[in-house]
Amino acid sequence: MQSAEDTTLAAALASTDIQIEPLLEFDWARNGLYNHKYSDLSWLVTDVTDEAATIKGDLPDDVTRTLQGFSSAELRATLGGARYGDDDADTAWNARLAADGIAADQLFSPYLATSPLYGYTVTGVAVRYSRVTSTALGEVVTRQFTGWLRSFEINAAERSVSIVASDVLHLTNKKVTLPLWGAYATDAAFDYWDKTNPESMGRSYSRPISLTWAVEETLRRAGAPTGPVARDDALYYVSCNGSMIPSVGDISDKDVGRIWSHGVSWRNNAPWEAGLYGLAPKAVDPYLDWGTRDWANYTVGRAARTLYVPNNGGTGDVTVGMSTWAKTDPAGGQVRFAKLHLGLERNDGNESAAVGVNYQPAGISMVVYDAGYVWLRIKGSTWSWWRGTAPSKGWHFYDCRIRLTGSAITCELRIDDVLVSLPEWTPSPSTGWTTAGFEPVTNLKRNPTAATANFPVQHMQIYAGNTATVGAYNPDAKHPPKTADGRPLAVVHGSSLAELTFLPDSSEVEPWELLGKLAGADFAVVHTDEYGTVHYVPHYNMRNDWKIAQASAPTIDDDRLLGYLVNPTFDGKRNRITIPYTERRAEEAIVWECDNPSLFHAKENYTTIRDVAIQDVISVRGGRLPHNTDPDGAAVDDVYAGCAGNVYGENWSVITPDGVSDTDVWPGENQRTLKLYQLVYNAPDPWRSVRPSFAGGKQGAIFVPGSRYTKVNPLKTTVSRTSDIATYGVQELILDEHPWRQTRDTAVAIGTSVLNDTIVPSPLIDGIEIHADPRMQLRDVVKLTSQEGITGAIFAQIIGITRLDSPSGGSIDRLAMRVLRTPGQWILGDPDLSVLGTTTILGS
DSSP states (O other): OTTTTOHHHHHHHHSSSOOEEEEEEEOTTSSSSOOSTTSBOGGGEEEEEEEEOOOOSSSOTTTOTTOOSSBOEEEEEEEESSSSSOHHHHHHHHHHHHHTTOOHHHHHOTTOTTSTTTTOOOTTOEEEEEEEEEETTEEEEEEEEEEEEEEEEEETTTTEEEEEEESOGGGTSSOBOOOOOBOBOOOGGGSSOOTTOGGGGGGGGGOOEEHHHHHHHHHHHTTOOSSOOOOTTEEEEEOOSSOOOOSBSEEOOTTOSSGGGEEOOOOSSOSEEEOSSSEEEOOOOOOSOTTOOTTSEEEEEEOSSOOOOOOTTOOOEEEEEEEEEEEEOGGGOSSSEEEEEEEOBOTTSOBOOOOOSSOOOSEEEEEEETTSOEEEEEESSSEEEEEOOOOOSEEEEEEEEEEEESSOEEEEEEETTEEOOOSOOOOOTTTTOOOOOOOGGGTTOOOEEEEEESSOEEEEEEEEEEHHHHOSOOGGGGSOOBOTTSOBSEEEOSOOSOEESBOOOOOSBOHHHHHHHHHHHHTOEEEEOTTOOEEEEOHHHHHHHHHHHGGGOOEEOTTTEEEEEEEOOSTTOOSEEEEEEEEOOEEEEEEEEOOOTTTTOBOTTEEEEEEEEOSSEEEEOSSSSOTTBOTTSOBOSOOTTBOOSOSSSOOOOOOOSSOEEEEEEEEOGGGSEEEEEEEEESOOSSBOOBOTTSGGGOSBOOEEEEEEEOOOEEEEEEEEOHHHHHHHOOOEEEOOOOTTOBSHHHHHHHHHHHHHHHSSOOOEEEEEEEEOOTTOOTTOEEEEOOOTTBOSOEEEEEEEEEEEEETTTEEEEEEEEEEEEOOSOBOOOOTTTOSSOSOOOOOO
8 A cells, every 4th residue: 555654644544524636747747856847737637547457366266257357567558629518618628728739639739839739749658647635734746656658549529539548568679589498307216416426416406496586587678676686798697586497598508418507506405585676695505626517507508699708918998797695694605606707718729618616718707705804816828716705694795897808907896886806816818818709700609608506696687898888887786676766677476386397488578468367377466556556466365465464454444435335245165176288398309400402512622601491499519429429329331521520610520522511500689590600612513511420411411419398297186175066066177278388287286276275265355435545555465344234344455546536426346356255244145146046154
């Protein structure tokens, strides 16, 4: 509830002489200030309807048939026209406005050059609507809606304009694409991490991730992140919010046998805890050797673009930055750590690999220990490092900036915005430092990156660019962005109950639509508030809200109620729920093979990069098949272009009797394509990529190993309440299949949560009309006083609000509610209100 502590406002709203006026404003200048001469059009308002659609999502449709749509708000208003409800008064008023040249239809006309808004793009401007309540201490403005003008319609006959505004326009006018990912199927003996069995380590990264990551990632890609924004010059960004999948940069399986490159460590408890902004990985027992990585949450990837740094003695000025939030404790010692790594080329020209926890390839690393110390490591052919000091216990923000020129390497380290002195410093730019760049024709080969975390960290980021463009350190960038009103863009209220073993293909989807699908997986609620903040509330937290708010719940009594309909029914009672879930994982496979022997014909000194469409492919990598093994299993004497080496720029092994070819492969945009690079020189005319041992040499020879999704395996499980079945018989709910509802543990957790709310169903109260209370919000808990047939108070949660304002009709709120706690006895014998037809005691 807004302004819950304002006793003066509460007294004014409780008075029988309430004075409430609408305040409707438009940000015509699009500067967030609403300071245009005609920003405030309240004087033109004829009527306003602000509808926050009734929440859906936290219970299945079969249980709550009357609920419609997960909740965004829509504002409809009429400007001009019939303002006073009297024909003569309205005609005179509109004539006076027309004479002044500011009648509503004139103001909004895109063709009237004398209009104050002529030349403005009207649609898409920010709109805010408030109610102004007169109190003993003056006027109190309470926000009711924040959004964007979606459309308007001019009625010339009535001299009026009807507008429609939406508070999720920013989530419906763009598209987002999530990456593809899958956990590997595991051997039954190694489903869990076994400290006593080293062989289990190879399977430890098949642990599912949290649906919370998909929610936050959707919001982040839609421009409403719950954590810090990834910088425009970011090379790599990992939120750690329920997953180690990179948000900026690509998933890479280079040099790893399984999908360890974005894995969550197994342990016998939940892997995540509440962090500063979203989820963070829990601390892991670091008893193993530092040379392994199976005990850490780990991600390996490729930078979003190729980074070039100056050679020793060369030209150029590049800054590489690394930052992270970390939950440190000076008493923890230097045992657990989190590491960010950006790979560069060694001076011998070989590419650095980004594998292993203790193995430090050529490149730049920032290592934060759980005790709070930070090491900044630079390695060309030798080491350089700095070591910062440990801060106090709790969450701290680390940011290091390493500047590289042809003659020097310098560094700035900040902890919580404070520049830290660097007591240990060994410069070595003259010992063979080399460029991270690659041949121009193969610049799709990008720098390897890695992020490791075995204690709570969040929002790990690598950024880089020319020093001048990287700019000065911004202390505000470590926090989530805010709306113009200083509110969060989005809030996720707790961790989802759902786990994911794969990410369903979500390509070019409206963010609001995708959020609705994600909410449907675990019956969460998605809604917006009066300031436009998006709220994602897991099902169990919807139930917790009322318990917290019950003690301070405001009362709606007989004097304020204009009428309501109570519809207590046991139609929604269920004591057994069957929950389907989808099993799908990742598997190693040949993810693409050239089946057209004419596709790669080439002449001498021929170079090309081709885009190849793929489907259900998670990653590409090399090293999985020997070059003399056919993908179909048959031995081949010569393979003209078999992928035997590593990918992302490593040459495939090629055997040709007449010519020489280099063939490289990279993932294309959003993992939906492959980019094949081919270089042929000293070749006969034409050179072709074929397998000569097959009939007539007519089969393509290029094949790409990697990982892809397995087939979908639909399964289901059932949860029930045996004692209730013994009393009432089986009343079963069979849920529909849902692609985001995966794993049996997920199905049981969600089914049990829903079952707790369907054993004793929550009746709906619809049609409540009260004199306007601008403080009311969705999910607020209120107390209704005694009505006919009911003894005691009813506690109910608001699940829908329609606000109605007009100069002639006053201000009214129409509420939809779900009963959370009922009086001692509620008679359900009325056949018009119940399917039971017998007296039943509901609640206590």
